[in-house]
Amino acid sequence: MSHDITPSGAIDWDRPGRRFYHVPFTLDDAWERVRVPLYIACALRPGTTVVAIGGTHGDEYEGPVGLKNLIGALDPGALVAGRLIVIPVLNVPAFRAARRGSPLDGRNMNRVFPGRADGTITERIARFVTDEVLARAHVVIDIHAAGGGFEIARCASFHDVPDRALFRACEETALLFGMPFVLVYTSGMGTGLLTEQAEATGKITIGGEFGYGASTDLREVRWAHHGVLNVLRRFGLLASPVEALTPPGLDRQRVVVATDIDRYVTAPIRGVSEPLVPLGAYVTAGTPVARLHDFDRIDEPGVTIHADLDGYVLVRRFRAQTEQGDVVMVIGQERTT
Ligand SMILES: [Zn+2]
Structure with missing residues (x-):
């Protein structure tokens, strides 16, 4: 038709x-x-x-x-x-x-x-x-x-x-x-x-x-x-x-x-990002959620990013190559009415 x-x-x-x-x-x-x-x-x-x-x-x-x-x-x-x-x-x-x-x-x-x-x-x-x-x-x-x-x-x-x-x-x-x-x-x-x-x-x-x-x-x-x-x-x-x-x-x-953009987690260094928890997972504050690897330093473990609050992992870095300042993680808190 x-x-x-x-x-x-x-x-x-x-x-x-x-x-x-x-x-x-x-x-x-x-x-x-x-x-x-x-x-x-x-x-x-x-x-x-x-x-x-x-x-x-x-x-x-x-x-x-x-x-x-x-x-x-x-x-x-x-x-x-x-x-x-x-x-x-x-x-x-x-x-x-x-x-x-x-x-x-x-x-x-x-x-x-x-x-x-x-x-x-x-x-x-x-x-x-x-x-x-x-x-x-x-x-x-x-x-x-x-x-x-x-x-x-x-x-x-x-x-x-x-x-x-x-x-x-x-x-x-x-x-x-x-x-x-x-x-x-x-x-x-x-x-x-x-x-x-x-x-x-x-x-x-x-x-x-x-x-x-x-x-x-x-x-x-x-x-x-x-x-x-x-x-x-x-x-x-x-x-x-x-x-x-x-x-x-x-x-x-x-x-x-996730209304506070200042709490969106951005990369502190450039590198290759690795998620440590699945997208959509519930995490508590302090949980390691992502790691940034510096491949100029294979002797270093990389920089680990921790959740700064309890909530759901809503955003992950998808393209692995990550620049300093790129959003790597957003954690949202369930709304309670
Ligand atoms: Zn769009």
């Missing part, structure tokens, strides 16, 4: 049924255009608008593949209310180059929000998302994977937003993905995140780390696809019941907090 893709022209955000678009953005210094894929499906009845985005970073694949599968398989006639907007690949130039940021202007899409109408190509795409997509949303899902250097325990995530009602709504929505962890994470990574823009305007906003190493993982693609379906069920877009997506044998999903 193939579908016509509307190449340009006005986007119909409201008509019942589904439409595929390529939204054109003219390059900064040429006539060619970047075409950002956009899918819109509207039910006959108004309701919640759910937005799902993949490929905010160009070397993360579970979001694009899971969301492409989602829009390919979803019967728009099954939507009973509301609207689904999907951008399977947001930073198209970065995606084509298999890079985190855009090769056209060097910008990281996830640091330029809310974007600029008169800015570079990445800033202009972000501005479109802010004004046309996020502004229409009630729920925003931005699916990521860890970059080329480290691996993160599979998690849906959200920021520690001050509004407690919004916090609880984000937590409940993040749990729908069925992933082993829900991470409440730091807002100290800089400014200009897509999710920060969404939550600042009161949207239920979910991020997540669905894989690592620029690969495409089996379970994780399914979480991206079926987790979003669960969100559609929860918010009344689909009538079917929420599906259990937790892995077999998992006793419970863990909501963990």
